[in-house]
Amino acid sequence: MARISLKVNGKSRVVETDPDTPLLYVLRGNLELHGPRFGCGLGQCGACTVMVDSNTVRSCMLPVSAAENKSVTTLEGLGSVARPHAIQAAFVEEQAAQCGFCMNGMVMGAKALLDKNPHPTVSDIKKSLNSYICRCGTHLRVIRAIQRVSNSSVKA
Amino acid sequence: METKSISRRDLLKSTGVLVVGFSFFGNVTRVLAQGDGLSVDGMDPTVLDSWLAISKDGTVTVFTGKVELGTGVVTALAQIVAEELDVSFNKVYMDSGDTDTAVDQGVTAAARTVERGGVQLRQASAAARQELLKLASARLDSPVDKLTVTDGVVSVIGSPAKKIAYGDLLGGKRFNIKIVAAGVGWDMKVAPEVPAKDPKDYKVVGKSIPRVDLPGKFTGEFVYSQDVTVPGMLHGRVVRPATSLSAPLSVDESSVKNIPGMVKVVREGNFVGVVAQTEWAAIQAARALKVTWAEPTLKMPSGSAEVFDYLKNTKSFKDTVPTNRGNLDVAFSQAQKKYESTYYFPFQLHGMFGPPCAVADVRGDKATIWTGTQGPFRTRDAIALMLKIPPKNIHLLYREGSGSYGRLESDDVAEDAALMSRAVGKPVRVQWMREDEHAWDPKGPAQYSTVRAGVDAQGKVIAWDYMDRSLPWSESEANPLLASSQIGMKPTGPGFLNGASGGGQIYSFENQKVLAASIPWVQQGQWPLRTSNLRAPGDLARVFASESTIDEIASDLHVDPVQFRLRYLTSDKRIPEVLMATVKKAGWTDRPSPAPASTGNIAAGRGVAVANRANTMTAAVAEVEVDKSTGDVTVKKITLAHDCGLIVNPDGLKNQIEGNILQGVSRALLEEVQFDATGQKNLDWNSYPVIRFQQVPDVEIVLINRPEMQPLGGGEPSIVPITAAIANAIFDATGARMRQVPFTPQRVLSALKA
Numbered sequence: 001m002a003r004i005s006l007k008v009n010g011k012s013r014v015v016e017t018d019p020d021t022p023l024l025y026v027l028r029g030n031l032e033l034h035g036p037r038f039g040c041g042l043g044q045c046g047a048c049t050v051m052v053d054s055n056t057v058r059s060c061m062l063p064v065s066a067a068e069n070k071s072v073t074t075l076e077g078l079g080s081v082a083r084p085h086a087i088q089a090a091f092v093e094e095q096a097a098q099c100g101f102c103m104n105g106m107v108m109g110a111k112a113l114l115d116k117n118p119h120p121t122v123s124d125i126k127k128s129l130n131s132y133i134c135r136c137g138t139h140l141r142v143i144r145a146i147q148r149v150s151n152s153s154v155k156a
Numbered sequence: 157m158e159t160k161s162i163s164r165r166d167l168l169k170s171t172g173v174l175v176v177g178f179s180f181f182g183n184v185t186r187v188l189a190q191g192d193g194l195s196v197d198g199m200d201p202t203v204l205d206s207w208l209a210i211s212k213d214g215t216v217t218v219f220t221g222k223v224e225l226g227t228g229v230v231t232a233l234a235q236i237v238a239e240e241l242d243v244s245f246n247k248v249y250m251d252s253g254d255t256d257t258a259v260d261q262g263v264t265a266a267a268r269t270v271e272r273g274g275v276q277l278r279q280a281s282a283a284a285r286q287e288l289l290k291l292a293s294a295r296l297d298s299p300v301d302k303l304t305v306t307d308g309v310v311s312v313i314g315s316p317a318k319k320i321a322y323g324d325l326l327g328g329k330r331f332n333i334k335i336v337a338a339g340v341g342w343d344m345k346v347a348p349e350v351p352a353k354d355p356k357d358y359k360v361v362g363k364s365i366p367r368v369d370l371p372g373k374f375t376g377e378f379v380y381s382q383d384v385t386v387p388g389m390l391h392g393r394v395v396r397p398a399t400s401l402s403a404p405l406s407v408d409e410s411s412v413k414n415i416p417g418m419v420k421v422v423r424e425g426n427f428v429g430v431v432a433q434t435e436w437a438a439i440q441a442a443r444a445l446k447v448t449w450a451e452p453t454l455k456m457p458s459g460s461a462e463v464f465d466y467l468k469n470t471k472s473f474k475d476t477v478p479t480n481r482g483n484l485d486v487a488f489s490q491a492q493k494k495y496e497s498t499y500y501f502p503f504q505l506h507g508m509f510g511p512p513c514a515v516a517d518v519r520g521d522k523a524t525i526w527t528g529t530q531g532p533f534r535t536r537d538a539i540a541l542m543l544k545i546p547p548k549n550i551h552l553l554y555r556e557g558s559g560s561y562g563r564l565e566s567d568d569v570a571e572d573a574a575l576m577s578r579a580v581g582k583p584v585r586v587q588w589m590r591e592d593e594h595a596w597d598p599k600g601p602a603q604y605s606t607v608r609a610g611v612d613a614q615g616k617v618i619a620w621d622y623m624d625r626s627l628p629w630s631e632s633e634a635n636p637l638l639a640s641s642q643i644g645m646k647p648t649g650p651g652f653l654n655g656a657s658g659g660g661q662i663y664s665f666e667n668q669k670v671l672a673a674s675i676p677w678v679q680q681g682q683w684p685l686r687t688s689n690l691r692a693p694g695d696l697a698r699v700f701a702s703e704s705t706i707d708e709i710a711s712d713l714h715v716d717p718v719q720f721r722l723r724y725l726t727s728d729k730r731i732p733e734v735l736m737a738t739v740k741k742a743g744w745t746d747r748p749s750p751a752p753a754s755t756g757n758i759a760a761g762r763g764v765a766v767a768n769r770a771n772t773m774t775a776a777v778a779e780v781e782v783d784k785s786t787g788d789v790t791v792k793k794i795t796l797a798h799d800c801g802l803i804v805n806p807d808g809l810k811n812q813i814e815g816n817i818l819q820g821v822s823r824a825l826l827e828e829v830q831f832d833a834t835g836q837k838n839l840d841w842n843s844y845p846v847i848r849f850q851q852v853p854d855v856e857i858v859l860i861n862r863p864e865m866q867p868l869g870g871g872e873p874s875i876v877p878i879t880a881a882i883a884n885a886i887f888d889a890t891g892a893r894m895r896q897v898p899f900t901p902q903r904v905l906s907a908l909k910a
Contacts (some may be wrong), residue, residue: 035376099226137818148354
């Protein structure tokens with residue numbers, strides 16, 4: 001067991017855990033942040049995506065020790081139902097989910113894309129999100145939601 | 157988010173109890189009336205108070221056995237209630253899937269929730285409105301036919317000052333009236349004699365009201381079954397053999413004793429699981445635990461070829477014959493041309509994106525279960541049977557999981573959690589790992605279909621002989637789930653039939669037989685690969701075979717495939733209408749298939765297919781490109797028209813149709829469970845690929861609304877024609893006829909050479 005310091009959604013947090021524990025279980029278990037989800041545990045689906053510094057990572061594969069003293073942003077760090085981020089608001093506008101279980105990955109993936117490329121083409125969006133699985137088939141709505149953010153004057 | 161709940165049993169002991177309920181509508185505070193309708197099997201449906209309650213602030217609380225599976229259906233049900241009661245949508249609170257408060261309306265499945273459950277709620281609401289008007293009539297001293305209702309306030313027509321709100325009429329009190337409710341589950345008819353609102357007066361039904369569950373799903377605030385936490389909760393994982401169930405010959409507990417936080421290795425009969433203080437410890441323990449499994453008594457088949465041989469050569473235990481007319485022998489003897497083909501459909505996964513998860517708290521002869529089951533009462537009763545306690549001692553609270561498409565009618569993980577909780581005497585959360593779900597997902601069954609057709613000298617189809625040979629669902633109400641099986645419970649039947657629609661019944665041929673044969677699969681108390689209902693069960697395969705055959709005949713006769721179909725689509729005008737709406741939107745031009753041969757490697761084509769699933773009509777046009785050098789198929793666009801009677805929520809319906817189309821493309825091009833005698837080969841998303849963004853086609857949808865009809869299902873019918881439309885488009889592009897799903901590059905290349 002070890003004490004590990006993290007900066008999560010702007011707040012300093014210290015957790016007592018096995019340093020090999022994947023970040024996902026620390027976020028969900030120790031810190032009760034349920035935005036990132038378990039989908040495969042293999043880095044194949046994107047459900048567990050968080051941002052470490054400015055990069056998206058699959059938190060199911062990353063030992064918590066590797067995030068020590070780094071800045072971790074989860075879905076909760078973007079916004080809330082009461083005060084949504086522009087991306088989250090656009091997803092609501094487009095009703096861009098069915099079961100919604102993959103939406104953590106979709107929203108975080110969209111954030112990473114729009115941070116780098118504020119005006120992506122459909123082809124850019126498809127390429128950028130190709131490693132995120134949605135089983136319900138809401139891809140077209142996700143694309144429209146990202147285009148909505150891109151087309152709006154609101155900064156993403 | 158903390159989850160608090162109170163059973164209606166407790167509620168009924170006092171009046172005016174303040175209830176903090178959990179739902180995807182957010183935490184709400186509500187005051188409920190005293191009631192006494194509790195029966196062993198949920199609430200008594202003949203008591204109006206079992207269905208809904210009206211609080212002093214006018215909030216309407218609906219107690220429904222139907223659950224949200226990510227399809228938006230609970231929003232649609234709330235619209236139906238709001239409409240019938242004349243209250244605003246925001247005043248309706250859905251208390252869903254709680255076995256202590258809900259009426260058992262049957263499982264949420266088969267796109268029947270709006271069609272059946274919605275009509276039940278509509279009629280209960282109509283009965284409630286009738287009673288409220290009666291009360292208002294006495295209070296306002298005005299006959300009922302002079303009253304009108306606006307957002308839950310009853311007023312006298314022409315004297316708007318004379319008014320009273322629902323909350324003031326009844327708030328906090330019971331209706332105390334009986335209503336008619338005959339039959340059970342889906343088939344229950346509720347207050348059928350009470351007149352419902354005329355659809356021309358609808359204000360809420362028919363509107364694209366945004367789904368109530370979605371905002372929290374984009375922020376992490378929504379609570380899925382995977383997010384439920386209760387005080388003192390431990391974490392469990394299951395440990396199961398690689399292929400068929402068998403006995404653990406030895407379990408080496410020393411292999412996990414050094415894992416920090418390890419609590420217990422749970423063994424009961426052939427069930428093995430681990431319980432630990434933390435989730436990560438449980439995962440490590442499940443991986444590390446050394447178990448030697450006995451050779452299963454039942455071997456896995458060596459591969460799909462063996463399964464198709466088995467389907468072909470094994471005697472059916474039940475033949476379903478939805479259509480049988482004329483004399484096929486005579487018709488075939490008179491036919492100038494005969495066609496005969498076989499079509500193959502593989503085992504496919506439901507492929508839940510999030511593996512299932514449940515929390516169970518078993519204390520003595522009582523239990524509380526939080527889970528994502530599609531059938532709260534069914535799962536409660538199965539756990540009761542397994543734990544040998546009365547069903548009424550179990551309180552099951554539905555919490556939504558990831559989309560399940562039929563899979564969570566077989567809620568295995570809730571049983572796993574119950575066994576582990578009983579073993580440690582504490583609440584236990586069990587989530588399956590990805591490989592658990594890929595391996596033990598009760599698959600959509602493999603199907604083997606043969607079609608024979610005969611055409612006379614005038615080019616008229618005079619004979620149609622269709623046979624589907626399918627495995628039934630090993631997982632069904634008759635048969636125990638995994639944990640129950642492992643502790644020794646035996647199947648009581650061969651399983652549930654995999655449906656019979658889609659074998660060409662939509663066409664009116666003079667001599668026509670459609671037969672669906674059910675081939676026994678559960679054997680010796682076991683099964684080689686579990687099977688269950690997968691979205692639109694069986695229809696994809698049957699429509700693939702029948703619509704490919706129609707296409708083949710049209711092509712052979714040099715007739716445009718739409719025009720050819722129209723000759724025989726005479727049984728129900730909604731079918732040609734949905735077909736014409738599709739081809740008009742798709743810009744279809746009449747010509748026979750295949751298209752003129754292309755010069756380069758890339759060949760483009762279009763294909764059509766039509767389907768009737770449970771009286772919802774769909775027709776799809778697929779536009780594809782085939783790379784003839786590699787066999788790669790790209791679906792460029794799908795156009796689909798959809799007629800499910802009265803539309804409750806147009807955007808919600810479009811969302812469902814888009815999803816069905818994309819999942820349909822995925823199942824047509826990519827999906828096949830691979831296995832050999834040693835077990836299943838694809839246990840992750842790399843080895844069982846599903847559609848990804850770069851494979852997503854454009855989609856165009858035409859909604860046909862029929863307010864004069866009852867609402868019908870929208871959750872699955874539109875996946876049905878997709879496989880066939882793509883196959884027919886591949887033929888149109890290349891002249892190669894696909895007979896086996898999925899249409900992998902290798903199979904396309906083989907078909908091109910054939």
